[in-house]
Amino acid sequence: MWASLLPVGRDPESGGYRRFVWTAPELECRAWFLDEARRRDLEVERDRNGNLFAWWYPEGIDPSVKGVLTGSHLDSVPGGGAFDGPLGVVSAFAAIDLLRERRVRPDRPIGIGAFAEEEGARFGVACLGSRLLSGAIDPGRARGLTDGDGRSFAEVAAENGIDPDTIGPDEELLGRIGCYVELHVEQGRALTDPVGVASSIVPHGRWRFDFAGEGNHAGTTRLADRRDPMLAFARMVLAAREAAERNETVATVGKVHVTPGGVNAIPSSVAAWLDSRGPVDDAVRRTVAEIHEAARAGAGAHGVTVDLAEESYTEVVDFNLDLRDRVVKALGGVPVLPTGAGHDAGILASRMPTAMVFVRNPTGVSHAPSEFAEEDDCLAGVEALATVLNDLACG
Structure with missing residues (x-):
């Protein structure tokens, strides 16, 4: 999965990525997401704001039971690195693969989300997809946002099958999500263990x-x-x-x-x-x-x-203490640290319990081509995410 995403939107000279929402590279990433979901017989859903979801409903589970959502985003900053965002999405698919291989049968649905315009690189507002979903931004303001070519969010969304008149909070969808856990590469050098858990996001x-x-x-x-x-x-x-x-x-x-x-x-x-x-x-x-x-x-x-x-x-986001402590306990007491980077988990925290799992970044570099995580640490992240999903979705 990782290898199949690496060439998409990558500048061959700088090695940086340019995957702006609803441009050709980001649309290719979206197609990749849908293909991976369908290969696993997951139920695919695109919400009214352009966010993608893939749900695992094991046989016999009541779909009305609130599910556990994981995932991240597929777009990038200009000249960004390979790990920021996609690592969380790839790891989510891999974690579900592990649970299935181990014959784990969840008691509630498990979903994978790929949120739109998380970086805000095209329309200027970060986490725009999760802001719209959660009601953190006025839909009228969002419709009027413009990109560098002067094209409005409403215009571009309509070209991509989104009705701009219906964007905004989706209470039905939010009501189906019990909690959200986002895996992300750490964007600094504070984490020295392979994985850690976020305590808060600074203002x-x-x-x-x-x-x-x-x-x-x-x-x-x-x-x-x-x-x-x-x-x-x-x-x-x-x-x-x-x-x-x-x-x-x-x-x-x-x-x-x-x-x-x-x-x-x-x-x-x-x-x-x-x-x-x-x-x-x-x-x-x-x-x-x-x-x-x-x-x-x-x-x-x-x-x-x-x-x-x-x-x-x-403003400062303190992640749900009960969920954070549960995740830390499930992972055997991994380090807990704050972050200066914004994430969809921080926006969704106003509507549901959210948590974040970090994967070590040995260089400390992010939003640049040299952003990096060792393969062993990425695999440790998948194991950690599978453990957390098992704990939250079973029993």
Whole structure:
């Protein structure tokens, strides 16, 4: 399974992946998911928001009994690694294979989910599929989200068989899920054992800064006559590092659009996206406020304007203590650690008990081609997931 997914959406030069939701590589991943589900005679379901599910209903089980859901996502960040997301989906299929080989008969359904637009790389809001399913985002706002080509979520969803008028919370589907356990490669170096369990997800969000100045000729416009938004933007980037250090958070400016983007033209506008995360909400909010103040000061000094918009924010998520402790116990007392990365399990935590199992990442690198996990650790993750599913779905 792993080998069959590796070439999909991979840049042969950088080794990074580009699997944006409803683009050809991500659609190929979706087809792979459906093929793997049907090979196992799992019941396939696509919800009104574009999320995929595959359910194992052993003979004699009442389908109305709340099931145990596992899985992750198949999309990627630009130039991402192979493990972030797909490892959880592949491991879920493999864990069901193990349970069947061992003749385990669950007392409740077991499902595998592949959530749409988890990275937010195309439409700008992370975990969009699980946000829509759980009611964490207004459907009207989601319909109006646009990609880099100016195409709306509603338009692209409709082209892929999703009725944009019906997106949003699905209470019937949510009512069939008793809990969700997501396996994921760890995105840092904190885990030294092969597997661990998440305690919480730290507060995190995304903000857009729009700087507007005046486009002009790079050679004939005197410095004193310029209204260059790049200068205010540069101050904002430096302020992000300074504010993060003061508040013991992290802040990253990893995406910027410059208009018109000519070498010999002073930009007329700059759009920049800020990602900030930290141990507590107040620290993150304070970081963003300080960056905004520096951006305004820089804008004022150079005759430009700046607007700030919050695109998404998730407060601290403490995973369900009872479920977390049950998972840790089933795995024999593995390490418990927080994470600075957002996940669908964090969004769904508002609607059901959720937990996360991490697989060790020896490099600590994620969202980059060198993201890695050893095969033995991945297999240990499959064993761990099968053990957890056995514990939660049997008896």
